[in-house]
Amino acid sequence: MKKIVFLFSILGLSLQGYSQKEIKDKYKPIPAKNSEIKEPLPPTETPPNDPPPLKESTVLKINPEDLYKNNILYKPEANVEGIFYRRNEYLGGFVTNSSTSTVRYRDAAFVDGDKIRVLLNDKVIETEVLLDGEFQGFKINLVKGINKIDFEALNEGSASPNTAEFQVYDDKGAVIQASQWNVGTGYKATIILYKE
Incomplete structure (x- = not known):
């Protein structure tokens, strides 16, 4: 019985080797109809949506410590050494004569499920927004005087902290401010637009 199995295995291996040689000798590639070799085109990439250049904005002088001292509206800073984002972040104050403003935002770093709430003059205008890689936002009618936007x-x-890139435009499409925030849970990033 062992001799028969051995005989079949030797016979199988010899046929396998013979068939491989036969295929190798007779193989000829079929030439293409158009034999010109063309370089593959690189994939087209859409350029990033770069904001238009910032116009020269008039900066509003506000002390962030005075702004964030109301512990009912703003969570107090956590004094944890080495953690810089457990605090509120002031993004600046700007003077404008625009009647409306467009605010856009997106996750600035790794899209990791960051969520924000947006407030205008301490009133919620966006309850819960999941930040992703694409810009999203809203348009607001500016009231005369202070228009405070909290994120x-x-x-x-x-991945800590909550990070986002934001852009604020006037009614003519010029960028008033473009930057990013890095804040912890419960903290706010604030920008103030003062309409003359």
Whole structure:
């Protein structure tokens, strides 16, 4: 019985080797109809949506310590050494004569599930927004005087802190301010637009 199995295995291996040689000797590639070799085109990339250049904005002088001292509206800073984002972040104050403003934002770093709430003059205008890689936002009618926009971090996603890139435009499409925030859960990033 062992001799028969051995005989079949030797016979199988010899046929396998013979068939491989036969295929190798007779193989000829079929030439293409158009034999010109063309370089593959690189994939087209859409350029990033770069904001238009910032116009020269008039900066409003506000002390962030005075702004954030109301512990009912703003969570007090956590004094944890080495953690810089457990605080509110002042993004600046700007004077404008625009009647409306467009605010756009997106996750600035790794899209990790960051969520925010948006407030205008301490009134909620966006309850919960999940930040992703694409810009999203809203348009507001500016009232005469102070228009305070707060972005409150509802979480920090899977990678701390809550990060976002934002852009603020006037009614002519010029950028008033473009930057980013890095805040912890419960803290707010604030920008103030003062309409003359």
